[in-house]
Amino acid sequence: MSISKNVKLPHMFYGGDYNPEQWPEEVWLEDMRLMKKAGVNIVSIGIFSWAVLQPGPDTYDFAWMDRLMDLMAENGIMADLATATASPPAWLARLHPESLPVDENGARYSQGSRQHYCPNSKAFRLYGQRLVRKLAERYKDHPALAMWHINNEYACHISECYCDVCASEFRLWLQRRYSTLDELNARWGTNFWSQKYYDWEEIVLPRKTPTYPNPGQQLDYKRFMSDSLLDAYLGEQRILKEITPHLPIMTNLMGAHKPLDQFEWAKHMDVITWDSYPEPTAGIPVFAAMQHDLMRSLKGGEPFILMEQVTSQVNWRQQNPLKRPGVMRLWSYQTVAHGGDGVMFFQWRQSWAGAEKYHGAMVNQTGDENTRVYREVVQLGNELKQLDGIVDARVEAPVAIVFDWPTWWALELDSKPSRDVLYLDQIKQYYSVLFERNIGVDFVQPDADLGKYKLVLAPTMYMVAPGVADNLESYVQGGGTLLTTFFSGIVDENDRIHTGGYPAPLRKVLGLCVEEFDPMLPGQTNAIQVEGLGAGTDGEYSCSLWSDIIRLEGAQPLARFTQDFFAGSPAVTVHAFGSGKAYYVGTQGEAAFTSKLVGGILDELNLAAPLAAPAGVEMTVRVGNDGQRYIFVLNHLAVPADVQLPQGAYSDLLSGGSFTGALQLAPNGVAILHAN
Template identity: 45%
Template sequence: MSRLTRVPGVLYGGDYNPEQWPEEVWAEDAELMREAGVTMVTVGVFSWARLQPGPDAWDFAWFDRLLDLLHAHGIAVDLATATASPPAWLVRAHPEILPVTADGVRLEFGSRQHYCPSSPEYRAAALRLTRTLAERYAHHPALALWHIHNEYGDHVTECFCVRSAAHFRAWLTDRYGTVDSLNHAWGTAFWSQRYSTYDEIEPPRTAPGPVNPTQLLDWRRFCSDALLECHRAEREALGQLSPGIPATTNFMSMFKALDYWKWAEHEDLVSDDAYPDPADPHAHVNAALNYDLMRSLKGGRPWLLLEQAPSAVSWRPVNVPKKPGLQRLWSLQALARGADGIMYFQWRASRAGAEKYHSALLPHRGTASRGWRETVRFGAELARLGEVTGTTAPAGVAIILDWDSWWALEADDHPSARMRWRELLRPWYAALHARAVTVDFVPPHARLDGYRAVLAPNLHLLRPENAARLAAYVRGGGLLVCGPFSGVVDGHDHIHDGGAPGPLRDVLGVSVDEFWPIPDGAAVPLASGAEATLWSEWIERQGPDTEVVDAYAAGELTGRPAITRHFYGTGTAWYISAHLGDGIAAVLDEALKAAGVRPVLDGPEGVEATVRSGAQGTYLFVLNHNDHATRTPLTGPYAVGGTDLLTGTAVRDHIDLGPLGAAVLRIVTDSLGETGK
């Protein structure tokens, strides 16, 4: 039984938009869904105008017939609240709903997500629709999951209208209390920006020059919270009217605009929309990173891949389709990293609209198409993997991710505009992925005991209380590896006393004397042969317990420390003062080996290996991302092999996989740690 809903096995299906089709097509769709092994579809995402064609007009008869039809064919429903696209009648009755840009331009109707998150009229109409849907369908036998809104922040993450300004002032009042406290936090003594009352404060609209950085940081916080308020209102209504039915909203992988740690607290289950680019040879690495985040947001619990493309998308400059086998491989990758459901956008390809060239489980050519054959084959394969659901993917390494720090790092007027969180993170993650080391993401306030190593590729903004947690972790025997430009500012974006790394100075055993960004196209060699690009720092050791692991070998920093290791308590803290790109792998190899971190398997390049485990057993996923065949030896606790659930065959000693091939081995482990059948 899936741990996500009451639907057994791995959830399989996609968005279904029957309002785009004559009703006689629905019966054909339901029959084809059953043929493909579909177990759940998402309906109603963009149905507001059809469900409520006027202020006091409702049309549910067609929706009743649809849900009844799906239920009769054994297909469960993920029912959307349909609030992502307000209908034209609402916008014309209340044009103030439309969002306003920082330049004062009001965006028009004709796309989607055309609303101000702070608009009382939008919120009231959305909540009314949500409550009406819940009252009508809470007990419908097809209902398995509530889908709130759709991709919050995809097109509109902020609005600068007068409603938003008033909401922002109220948010600031709750945060700071007195205006004097706000003036201190925002450092308004600079450039004569002091405020006498909250009424003088406006959103950070376009200004003659640089805008107050703490105001911008608070604006990012506010915008995330404003959208979360919209979500929570719908979530609370659903909880009251349909208790026992889980609710989710689809996240968008590692999305900068929304603090998903805060959002995940209000989800019954985490779901994600993921669209890796088939033209990117590293797309599967970035996808793995995002999937590890989704699993981590609820402390390792299974999550749902709610949207992906069966083949090509429609919104890139060049939309490359997925070659045969890639859709299957990438879907199994999500399962390998903790997903209990594999869903798509969408079921039947649209004939009109902005996404008519987007692929679907049932393509334009219908059942004669390659895509349809893959849809049916993969549905049959997923039916064999039901026992995997509910298991978890254990990780021995944690990466700290803090949205506050991300927002502060990428503010304007920094020593370098090239220091971007995702670009700093990717080579660290790629090194672990290549070595089959599974990673959890954690917020800066997380408990760290249980992890052999904690990595912080960048912690630009660091609060003293979170630094204290890191210090306690290292003092107690943990390994911390910290990247450059960390520990620079506090929660108000003020520079820490004494400069970087601020409250981590004693833990890392270094002080940063000066930031030394590297010009575009240039590189600085290190004594080890590695190269620094983008960034370097003039650092100084704080005492004899700080060892120099590597040094700069050219330029103004010649001979100065570049990488250090400090023994603190019974643990170790590394500081890497430069951006090393792929060269970070060698550093992590040495650090993680000392911490006892071991790979799942030592396979050939391009082969991904992960483990899911639970009361029912242990499952080893081996995925070949290469266009050629591979052989992966089975070692350690997996040496005895097991049964490949995809083929039903016994596997021992090694796994042979064809191009883009995959295996899912059932390896049952008893309480003594011995491996058997």
């Protein structure tokens, strides 16, 4: 169910979290006026309202919500209505203390902030689902209701629970997964350290142990917790599907958020939404762009909604600087450029009390219209009204990056050759090259159909599950280009070593064997000598973090180490396989090398930016259902930037201007171009 199919709101979503229960009702009318002035067309309501909606186990108060929903309908503002289960009321913790989560040391968390629930708590699910049913039955036909918002930011604070209920549920989950103890023992390798199990009741959660727990158990526990949180979501989703099958249902994700296997979650969300909070003084938000692309990829390229960002400053970092003038607008258009069909904020009106009272909002506590922030909010909201033609347009992405949550979990478990090898860091360094060259990127699972991509990058693909190697071989055999890196192809889906020599399942397609690997200490470096990679790339580059000692089995060396006992041995290779090529990078080269390596591959594949522009100008392409191509151009520089246009005239959706030959963008400037 794409956003555009929501007939109540076939436009760019614009609004934010709205918490009117924190304010006297006379403020609500003023909120409506200010929202309409700003172009707001939808707000999220009820996210943290459980205690207000349900004062006690058997009492409910919907009168204020009735008045709010009616007021919104009268003013043409739609409701993204939350199920309110993100923060259980105090009475639930008092009556059912077992509903509170437990940490790995066995200590129970206290009520008093938010997200204080065990996802497997029967009391939490019972009372939460009762509330959801009452909300759905009461508002199912309300003209303001456009979308359902389940809970909020699952696993933001409590991603793991170690209570006795979770232990029992974990054993049941394992029985469904493995059927027999013999199979479980084999998968976990329990003959090591006398960990073999003879009764399901002997299995506990990987709580605090004297030293490293069993990695197979740890990995399955992470799967179990992601599934437990998903099952809590599904308990509410099923009720909403039953009562309002025509309405979209979602929860707001948190980007590249480790605890949840979001490809699995996406199967149960009608639209992907997520929350983005880049540090505003850290420069161009490359990681935010990467996460936009990841979120868009969760449902095969379908547009997403940015459910939360901040207009000005957050409240939860060590220091919380402001976004400078124009940055909120620029970063909002980055969202749209990467496939967003909605730009929303936390929150509408800044709170006057509570832990987030210093978190920025669309209007301040007084509702002052004469602030810089509100003026920017009004400008953006009214500009977005011009972009109906872009709704549901898809991003052009000729390159894919393999992203896999179980690989992330397994790679960063205890007892690894190097704790400095971090999954996101490895993904980011390759994504950054593509971002800098303005090449569109999708993220894919390892077993995805790769046929439409000219280049597939799989950095540190530590885990190779059954079928993945065959999928990669088929892709390269058919003419694709694959690049993977050190510490790939090492273990199976249970974190057991693939026998047959590293990287056993990938040896054939890569044409090599890794005899040993040598993780480097902090500050330690080696160097690689590059020869024959391409014009302008030859020479010596620094490398760090890791060195593979490679034996060639058909691959050709592109770079060799220059130091240590393995000096002269291959560091980077390429293997002609079928009609395609497979590259292997056996170290972490300095940024200049990675840029030249990936850039050379892109040049060979004739993959280039849509327009010529200086570094610091970001570009993407979205293609509408009618075939119209929209080129987004965003100037992240503090100076004007000149962009060269191909032959012909181009119009800018935002300014309405027409351009030939070239376009100059102001600092923080944005253009959305299409050919006339």
